[in-house]
Amino acid sequence: MGIVERRARQKEEVRNNIIYTAWDMVKKDGWQALSIRKIAEAIEYSVPVIYDHFENKEAILLEFGKKGFRKMGDKLEFARNQYTNPSDQIRAMADAYWEFALNNVQLYQLMFGIGMASCESEKCTCEYNRFIDIMIEPIENELKLNNRTDVNACLKYHTLWSVLHGLVSIKITGTSPADDELTKVVLDDAIAGYIKNLK
Amino acid sequence: MGIVERRARQKEEVRNNIIYTAWDMVKKDGWQALSIRKIAEAIEYSVPVIYDHFENKEAILLEFGKKGFRKMGDKLEFARNQYTNPSDQIRAMADAYWEFALNNVQLYQLMFGIGMASCESEKCTCEYNRFIDIMIEPIENELKLNNRTDVNACLKYHTLWSVLHGLVSIKITGTSPADDELTKVVLDDAIAGYIKNLK
DNA sequence: TTACTTTTGCTAACACCGTTAGGTTATTGA
DNA sequence: TCAATAACCTAACGGTGTTAGCAAAAGTAA
Numbered sequence: 420m421g422i423v424e425r426r427a428r429q430k431e432e433v434r435n436n437i438i439y440t441a442w443d444m445v446k447k448d449g450w451q452a453l454s455i456r457k458i459a460e461a462i463e464y465s466v467p468v469i470y471d472h473f474e475n476k477e478a479i480l481l482e483f484g485k486k487g488f489r490k491m492g493d494k495l496e497f498a499r500n501q502y503t504n505p506s507d508q509i510r511a512m513a514d515a516y517w518e519f520a521l522n523n524v525q526l527y528q529l530m531f532g533i534g535m536a537s538c539e540s541e542k543c544t545c546e547y548n549r550f551i552d553i554m555i556e557p558i559e560n561e562l563k564l565n566n567r568t569d570v571n572a573c574l575k576y577h578t579l580w581s582v583l584h585g586l587v588s589i590k591i592t593g594t595s596p597a598d599d600e601l602t603k604v605v606l607d608d609a610i611a612g613y614i615k616n617l618k
Numbered sequence: 619m620g621i622v623e624r625r626a627r628q629k630e631e632v633r634n635n636i637i638y639t640a641w642d643m644v645k646k647d648g649w650q651a652l653s654i655r656k657i658a659e660a661i662e663y664s665v666p667v668i669y670d671h672f673e674n675k676e677a678i679l680l681e682f683g684k685k686g687f688r689k690m691g692d693k694l695e696f697a698r699n700q701y702t703n704p705s706d707q708i709r710a711m712a713d714a715y716w717e718f719a720l721n722n723v724q725l726y727q728l729m730f731g732i733g734m735a736s737c738e739s740e741k742c743t744c745e746y747n748r749f750i751d752i753m754i755e756p757i758e759n760e761l762k763l764n765n766r767t768d769v770n771a772c773l774k775y776h777t778l779w780s781v782l783h784g785l786v787s788i789k790i791t792g793t794s795p796a797d798d799e800l801t802k803v804v805l806d807d808a809i810a811g812y813i814k815n816l817k
Numbered sequence: 818t819t820a821c822t823t824t825t826g827c828t829a830a831c832a833c834c835g836t837t838a839g840g841t842t843a844t845t846g847a
Numbered sequence: 848t849c850a851a852t853a854a855c856c857t858a859a860c861g862g863t864g865t866t867a868g869c870a871a872a873a874g875t876a877a
Contacts, residue, residue: 819876820875823872826869826872827870828867829866833862834863834864835860836860837859838858841855843855844854845850845853846849
């Protein structure tokens with residue numbers, strides 16, 4: 420008898436409804452706006468029903484994180500397969516990564532734990548500017564030293580900062596299983612490469 | 619008459635008390651544990667008093683963000699001033715940045731909006747591993763192509779990812795005032811440099 | 818000293834939130 | 848028809864940030 424199947428199907432449907440509704444909210448107002456109560460209201464069930472499908476709120480967000488990794492994986496794979504030359508492949512993947520992140524901001528935030536309130540936008544401008552000033556000076560000098568008038572110091576500063584911030588945030592959020600030692604080696608390697616490219 | 623001065627002093631004292639207590643909480647349990655009500659209890663005042671000194675909870679966190687930028691600025695400046703050669707200075711600043719971030723995780727998180735719940739640690743392992751696999755293959759091939767048996771592909775993969783993630787998260791959290799065009803140029807520049815270093 | 822004004826601080830509430838205990842109703846199998 | 852089970856809900860617990868409105872204290876001027 421298909422009774423249990425029908426039940427399973429109905430349960431699955433509710434589950435999908437939860438995810439669908441939740442994603443709608445996240446997409447529209449960001450992950451911070453997600454609320455169990457609002458989901459319940461939207462799917463026209465009482466609150467505890469949500470907990471029959473997900474252990475807690477985090478589990479719902481986790482669902483999107485996984486979805487994000489799958490989607491990004493697909494994009495990267497596709498980009499890579501457009502080329503056979505490895506360096507072209509790397510370039511293509513980098514572009515695809517960039518594209519994915521900017522077109523799926525909410526997903527990316529959930530995947531890597533980015534974007535709490537913080538000092539966003541222009542609230543720390545003054546303090547931030549000093550930080551730029553300090554960092555950019557040696558870069559300008561190094562470029563002068565090497566007669567690299569073709570290179571924009573501001574651009575190079577951004578590159579340096581990206582490398583640093585990227586390493587740090589991967590380290591802090593614990594996304595990568597890499598240990599301390601490896602990360603420090605990566606840093607040294609990246610900086611060495613960076614300086615080499617200024618010459 | 620020094621009455622207004624004394625009053626201002628006392629008010630200042632309460633304000634400092636709020637910041638001190640708040641920082642204690644953030645330091646111990648992370649910024650997510652900060653609660654207006656708990657601060658009020660700790661300083662032995664009622665809740666609305668907090669709002670005489672700070673517009674809202676975010677304003678308190680902002681205070682720490684600013685403090686973080688100042689502190690990091692000091693560290694970077696100091697590191698830079700230990701050397702005269704620009705490339706040494708860059709290296710020193712990179713190390714200082716790294717040190718600061720790892721020794722002041724909470725501050726760094728507040729400064730750059732990192733570290734919500736997310737897919738942290740090992741919850742997305744499976745999805746994450748596929749992502750590594752896809753990315754690392756072309757790097758290995760490129761290294762082989764250039765007979766670079768001295769270089770660890772895993773390390774190089776981490777470097778690439780850091781650059782990408784760094785750029786993206788700076789872009790997403792809006793920390794930098796850089797516009798879209800500049801950021802894309804930075805990306806291209808960084809990737810070009812990265813590939814060059816694989817050769 | 819008294820009357821008035823300002824500052825200070827509090828209570829109590831509003832409107833949310835995630836989570837869960839416990840009971841009710843409907844559905845199913847014997 | 849009856850017991851078991853699954854589905855579902857109400858209502859609460861213990862939190863959160865924020866604010867309106869009032870009482871008391873402190874300072875000022877007569």
